[in-house]
Amino acid sequence: MNALIALGTIAVVVLGTILFAVASVRRIRMSPHEYIIGGRGFGAVFLWVLLAGEIYTSFTFLGAAGWTYSFGAPAFYILAYGTFGYVLGYFLLPWIWSYAKERGLLTAPDFFAARYGSKTLATIVAVVQFAAVIPYVTLQLSAIEIFLKIAGYGTVNAEFGAVLSFIAIIAFVFATGLRGTAWASIVKDALVIGALLFVGVAIPLHFFGSPAVMFDQVLRAHPNHVVLGALTAPKGSIWFVTTVLLTGIGFFMGPHSIAAVYSAKDAGVLRRNAMFLPLYQLVLLLVFFAGFSALLIAPGLHGPAADQSFLTIVVRYYPAWIVGFVVATGTLCALVPSTALLLATASIVSKNIVSDLFDRAHDDRARLLVTRVMVVAIGLLALGLWIAYKTTLVSLLLLYYNGVTQFTPAFVFGALSRRTPAWGIIAGIVAGIAVALALALTNTAPFGCNPGFVGLIANVAIVGVATLLSKANEPAAIATGSTLDPVP
């Protein structure tokens, strides 16, 4: 009975969100520009909803609470890095937007093709983004499985449920495009605030009387849990600083974030969002409260069980309709960002690989069709890889940032210098990713630094040297030709 109520709530919320979004976009005439970047017409509020919708994923729910439970203070980096990224974004995003608008750019690799005049570079970026997005999507799938397992009270096959809901979301992206994601985000963002007020405020009040008393008890039971370890310790202070720098610098570098930047109506929309989005970050405080509460109420969990700790409390102490509501919100937090990721990756394959590299599907109808087919293909590929390969949540996200952050120097040097050559950017990206992965895979952390950060240093050094070595104003850096789309 409980499983029926909880799963029923989830089904109603997810299907309701999909229908709401489909109904909202049904009168829109589709073209690749409309489908991929919303016709570059999103205003400040609509973009705010979309960005909040795709930035705050199921990771916000599970990973942050899980880390708070298992490690304590290192989880606070999640609150800090987004805010760091927004301040940087205030300066960088309007420039990227104007550059993309003037040249009719459609995808993130288009920027590299246009700015550095190199198809090789654009192809490398396309491949790296493709490889980085797949773990990000599998992360969301793992989250859905966890949610459904909890809502099913152990009576249903959660993996099957995750596959089913993901197939629904593939069909949704096929039909609606970026504007559909933005409409679905409206429902998702509203539910997130409601659910977090419950788990982050109601639970601490119910069990401890106030967050202050909760922290008193955390300090008594785990005195070192709310501060960072020694300077160079694993997840110590240096790790914290370098992780905030790495993930803050890479904050808008995901292909779906660049697509959201392109979708803005004007540059002012992006500046306003950089100003107001930090306030949304504050909901993460409630996630930390939920994680600390769980540590006190249900101690002794490890690994994936720690990620689910606060949900375990909801299941144990609250009625099924509340479980359904909280879990439905979490499921939307996995599905809505997945739509943006699928769409961005599919558009990169259709534009930068099929059109630019293999010289096919140039007219609008063909490109729209190829993009939609790719949504299905990439969705199914991610689904297959997920079934074969699962791991814990946060480590996958750091893998994602290790990859995409390496693109930031290309945007910064692209904005500040006309001399940076394409080969320098290529060498920087390749070296940055190689260093980051080598350190991460061998579990080496020089001075406690985040491996991706060391990679980024190597990357910036190489791009800097290449810029100094190259002759001023290489015309190839600006000439672009066939990679451009007409502005609609």
Add this chain to the structure above:
Amino acid sequence: MSTKPTSFRYVLAAIPMLALSLAVPFVNRVEPRVLGLPFLLAWIAFWVLVTPLFVWGIGRIERRW
């Protein structure tokens, strides 16, 4: 405002960015508690809360709003 406006906006940007990154090892402590929060968490939450004011100030200097 003693610095000229064009570079002062970078100072305004640098303050919250440094507070949330390089400053963290120096505020890595439990006491004093602020509204019940351990000091480290209160520090980070405070800077997240006031960052919009800094960004607003940068926009004013650039005459964006």
